[in-house]
Amino acid sequence: MIPGARLILLGRQGAGKGTQCVRLSRQFVVPHISTGDMLRAAQREGSELGKMAKLVMDDGGLVGDEIMVGLIRERLGQSDAMGRGYILDGFPRTVPQAIALDEITTDLPIDVVIDVDVPREIVLNRLSARRVCRDCGTNYVSSGIERLPWICEVCGGDVVRRDDDTPEAIMHRLDLYDELTAPLIDFYQSTGRLCIIDGVASADEVSRRITAAVEEARQNRNR
Numbered sequence: 724m725i726p727g728a729r730l731i732l733l734g735r736q737g738a739g740k741g742t743q744c745v746r747l748s749r750q751f752v753v754p755h756i757s758t759g760d761m762l763r764a765a766q767r768e769g770s771e772l773g774k775m776a777k778l779v780m781d782d783g784g785l786v787g788d789e790i791m792v793g794l795i796r797e798r799l800g801q802s803d804a805m806g807r808g809y810i811l812d813g814f815p816r817t818v819p820q821a822i823a824l825d826e827i828t829t830d831l832p833i834d835v836v837i838d839v840d841v842p843r844e845i846v847l848n849r850l851s852a853r854r855v856c857r858d859c860g861t862n863y864v865s866s867g868i869e870r871l872p873w874i875c876e877v878c879g880g881d882v883v884r885r886d887d888d889t890p891e892a893i894m895h896r897l898d899l900y901d902e903l904t905a906p907l908i909d910f911y912q913s914t915g916r917l918c919i920i921d922g923v924a925s926a927d928e929v930s931r932r933i934t935a936a937v938e939e940a941r942q943n944r945n946r
């Protein structure tokens with residue numbers, strides 16, 4: 724039987740985390756838990772959380788720690804995550820979230836934290852060209868000459884620019900990453916749980932690097 728996994732992927736927005744998380748989720752047969760996707764689903768449902776999150780997200784800000792920790796606590800308590808594990812994408816994003824996650828996962832700790840490292844200038848270009856299917860979330864790269872409307876190859880939904888991929892919101896998100904999320908690198912490194920992967924490579928190569936890092940972390944743990 725394929726072993727499950729409990730992984731966190733860190734990295735700037737646009738570092739390719741989403742693509743890698745989908746691959747890892749298939750590889751280890753565990754759910755891909757993206758807090759951004761959860762908040763976008765809440766927006767589509769029109770819930771109070773979704774309405775509040777939209778205001779914050781469109782501006783490129785961060786939703787409050789307490790709300791996010793509550794969402795993750797509930798999600799990680801579900802049977803799929805409790806059983807085989809999960810790939811966490813977009814959480815934690817602040818040190819208080821990481822501390823809360825350690826408390827939530829005391830009994831079933833994270834295997835390894837992978838930081839997909841891509842410099843700010845490179846993600847800036849990637850985010851400006853990023854397009855996404857409104858329905859299934861598949862990512863695309865715009866060349867600027869697509870015929871519109873752009874239809875998703877996977878599900879037939881509309882392919883659009885995310886509301887929070889405006890130049891101002893992108894800069895705001897990258898600033899917040901440096902200020903609030905980058906300290907997580909030290910947080911996890913100081914407890915020996917971090918593996919930094921150079922994310923400037925093809926998606927296949929980055930996948931190979933991540934898989935090797937997960938295997939190594941497992942071997943170290945079993946030693």
Ligand code: AMP
Nearest residue numbers: 758759779780784785786791813814816
């Ligand atoms: P993402 O799809 O991961 O880029 O997330 C999109 C947006 O959702 C972020 O820019 C934040 O506004 C919000 N968000 C997602 N995850 C978190 C989190 N862990 N803490 C706070 N805000 C979050």
